[in-house]
Amino acid sequence: MNRHSAHGKLVRDRIPQIIRDAGEEPVTYEADTEEYQSRLRDKLAEEVAEFLAADEESAPEELADVLEVVRALAGELGVGPDQLEKLREAKAEERGGFADRIVWTGNR
Template sequence: MPIYNKLVRDLIPQVIEASGGKFTTRILDKPEHLTEIKNKLYEEVKEFQETESRLDALEELTDILELIHAVLPIHEATYDELEKIRIAKKEKRGGFEEGIFLIEVGDE
């Protein structure tokens, strides 16, 4: 039986069970959950970097967004709060839509 030792989506045990598989799981405490979300986020970002199609990119972005939703309660935050901070930061410093690539900044 392969050993995964990683965070999985909440319904994966039911998917494994429905296919006749056996599994072992445990519920992580808050600090472990946060660590594993960070690990999973890193994994999903790497997978996003390797995508070559629109659909694959959207699938990986969906996983990243789901992890963002999962981490918010750990930080006692809501998606609305996150969105307000995102908008404020965008208004102050801009977004990333224009593709501006900074080459160099000289001393005055």
């Protein structure tokens, strides 16, 4: 499934404190850069799967989780949110977005 030991998963920064507030003691460690980048990719797949399985009510929150991971991945690539948006805008300018709902079925 993933490239890491069976132990652990990447969690949001405040999760350990939330666990402490619930009366438990979390066991955590800080991933090195290579592991962090790999676990972020795993987390993206996890969050996308949750979005795809979500009902209409929970879909926006799940999509926000996807965006959080995308922003973290971009940061690891040295791309800030503003630069990421500029890249998206440039691609949309060149190739368009998805608002017209066009489905391509091939060429004649």
